[in-house]
Amino acid sequence: MRKFLLPLLFVFLFILESLFVQLVPADLFGHNRIIVPHFLFTGLLFLTIYVGKKQGLIYGAIFGLLFDVVYIEIIGIYLFLYPFICYLVSKIMHIMQTNIVIAFLVSIFGIALLEVGVYEMDHLIHVTTLDFMSFIHLRFYPTLILNAIFIVIVGYPFKRLFEKHAESLRAD
Template sequence: MKKFLLPLLFLFLFIFESLYVQYSPAEMFGHNRIIAPHFLFAGLLFLTIFVGKKHGIIYAAIFGLLFDIVYIEIIGIYLFLFPFICYLVSKIMHIMQTNIVIAFLVSLFGIALLEVGVYEMDHLIHVTNLDFMSFIKLRFYPTLILNAVFIIIAGYPFKRLFEKHAESLRAE
């Protein structure tokens, strides 16, 4: 049963993101703001921080591909960015202490990298016509605020769950 807990958690976060977008009020951050929840990615970053690089990158690649297949017309953006940012976060965590405050800050940094990376890829292939400053004002800041609130709420339960998972992996 414990082997299915992580995939079910990430599948729940994957579905919860789309439910949040569908049922949240459009004017939450003001008129014409774009809010992108990255609850799944925040969970993947916490997995990378508290369990390890190998598990984080594997789950990031699987769910990045799933994200591309379900939501994006171009397969490869999230398949590349999810594992790459998880790898960067694992390298950052070799330098930093592993505690909840650092995990919060590093996760927000990872989400910021994801947002900028997706914007740059979309801008490069002419999917979006937003200039960078409009992107920052209309999407980047509201997205970071929403995901910061989510990490504040779910960060400690994620930390506890992933620390227990790491202990059970070491015991095997």
């Protein structure tokens, strides 16, 4: 049963992102602001921080592909960025001390990298016409604020869950 807990958590977070977009009013942060929940990616980053690089890369690739297939016309953006940023976070965590404040800051940094990476890919292939400063004001800041609030709410439960999962992996 414990083997299915982690995939079920990530599927729940995947569905929660979609529900959040549908149920929360679009003008939550003001007129014409774009807020993008990255609840699944936050879970992947905490998995990478507290369990390990291997788990983060595997789940990042699987759910990056799922995200591309379900939401994006171009397969590969999230399939590449999720595992790549999880890899960078694992390297950062080799330098940093693992505690909840550092996990919060590194997760916000990872989400910022994801947002900029997706914008740059979309800009490169002419999917978006927003200039970079408009992107920063309309999407980047509101997205970071929303995801920072989410991390404050679920950060400690994620930490506890993933530490227990890492202990069970070491015991097996």
